[in-house]
Amino acid sequence: MAAIQDVEAAASAGPAIAEKLLAWYGREGRSLPWRIPPGADETPDPYKVWLSEVMLQQTTVKAVLPRYGRFLRRWPRVEDLAAAPLGDVLAEWAGLGYYARARNLHACAVAVAEEHGGRFPATEAGLKQLPGIGDYTAAAIAAIAFNEPAAPVDGNIERVMTRLFALKTPLPEAKPEIKALAASLTPKDRPGDFAQCLMDLGAQICTPKRPACGLCPIRADCAGYAEGLAEVLPYKAAKAERPTRLGTAFVSVRQDGAVLLRERPPKGLLGGMLEVPSTPWEGQQASAPLDFAPLEADWRKKVGLVEHTFTHFHLKLEIYAAEVAEGAALSVAADPGRCRWVARRDLADAALPSLMRKVLRHGLGE
DNA sequence: AAGGCGTGGGC
DNA sequence: TGCCCAAGCCT
CATH class of the missing domain: 3.90.79.10 (Nucleoside Triphosphate Pyrophosphohydrolase)
Known part of the structure; x- marks a missing residue:
């Protein structure tokens, strides 16, 4: 895996890159119902952040938007969700897919309500103990809802990092290195904004196909762009065929x-x-x-x-x-x-x- | 650690 | 049309 020099390079060039990204986020970041505006003093409701993150696992923003509001109106607080029958939660989730998410969501609500006094743990490690919360989601909630210096890595951020540093190691092998690079770039004072900024960049500029490099705020810093590889990275291991x-x-x-x-x-x-x-x-x-x-x-x-x-x-x-x-x-x-x-x-x-x-x-x- | 686990949209 | 892809988790 190596590439210690990449991590060192990210640490030295990091502040400048992060600054450009956050400035872009302030101008071009998406306004979404589970977010508060960039740079705000307060942090968003952990329940809403958690719900949105779980709904967004492997699911497009477009598919989530109409479902998030409905869900929240039906169960406004974690205690409401914990008290609901699982069948009602599954019915509300119908059509969103990956139904283990809904089962775990309900189990997690019960755990938070009954074992944590209705409050989500405020740390990445504590969050990761809960059902349905893995590496990504724990880091995302910690950073966004609790301002903890965590570095979530989702598919967007994998793509942005492999391109920015021209990482040629295929996924998933490159994940540890990507995590280290993302962490080294993350400004300690705005981890939540920075994570969402990278995700917005991945969704709107650094897209899987035909990335809009002409509009990218960090094109000048991008090794993938310089090497002409932006469009083909990240490399991925072949997947099994479907019977x-x-x-x-x-x-x-x-x-x-x-x-x-x-x-x-x-x-x-x-x-x-x-x-x-x-x-x-x-x-x-x-x-x-x-x-x-x-x-x-x-x-x-x-x-x-x-x-x-x-x-x-x-x-x-x-x-x-x-x-x-x-x-x-x-x-x-x-x-x-x-x-x-x-x-x-x-x-x-x-x-x-x-x-x-x-x-x-x-x-x-x- | 690799495979099970949904769905809809885009090309 | 068929394949790829989307803010992954669990075992």
């Missing part, structure tokens, strides 16, 4: 319009969310998919497939639909204890992930 899995889902519609849904196991893929009962999803279609139907009915196969891509596999689902009698008995294989009939008008607010909304739309023929 395709197949299955068949069964949309059961009762006479009164209610739809049969089932709660998934509490952990793992879509853990704790609701699903449309289906065969297992495997490398090939089940030879007799109807054996997996949740009840006996006149099943009709819908034309076409529902396709969905998860992080680590593609999924193609055949859809069968049937209108079923009011008192139809669920098959034992359907695990009736986890099943429930949900009225059509309640679907919008149910804990249904995007995949299952696609399945319902297809199966209900809308």
Whole structure:
């Protein structure tokens, strides 16, 4: 890894670079609902900072914006969130993905409310003990909400640092060096502003594709730019290819319009969310998919497939639909204890992930 | 330590 | 179209 000279260079050139960046942040930084203006004397509410950071994990600002305000209105304080049923939190999170975040968010709220008197720990180490708070989020909350001299490193900051110092070591191997460089650049008096400044630069100027180097406040300091590598850095290790899995889902519609849904196991893929009962999803279609139907009915196969891509596999689902009698008995294989009939008008607010909304739309023929 | 874990947008 | 990508965490 080496590159001690990079860290020393960052430490000596650091103050000048940080000054240019913070000046840019004052002019061009984004105004976001979980932020307070740059250079303000007070620090933002740790609960709001934490919520925004968790929502933003692997999720775009655009996707988070409409959800953050809704969530905060529903549960304005950490104690409110801690008192909510997990199912309500999952329903509010539906569509945002990575549902372990919502499960951990709830567990974290309970821990803060019950074990920390309703106040978040004020240090990076203390924050990192809490569920769903890892290296990045602990450092971000410590810096932004508590003005601690922490240096969070997210994907934006990785990109900015690898370009600024022309780091050719591929990710994730380069992470320790990136962390050291970011820490050496961080001004001790404004760690929160500086972290958010780097993230804004990464999001608006130092973008993954076609970076706007012409508008960059530190182009003159950028080794990646000087070497003509800004656009191709960071180098990344190759990722595994995604297999395709197949299955068949069964949309059961009762006479009164209610739809049969089932709660998934509490952990793992879509853990704790609701699903449309289906065969297992495997490398090939089940030879007799109807054996997996949740009840006996006149099943009709819908034309076409529902396709969905998860992080680590593609999924193609055949859809069968049937209108079923009011008192139809669920098959034992359907695990009736986890099943429930949900009225059509309640679907919008149910804990249904995007995949299952696609399945319902297809199966209900809308 | 590498792989599981969502989703929607952009090219 | 298919792939890449977004303020990562957990095991």
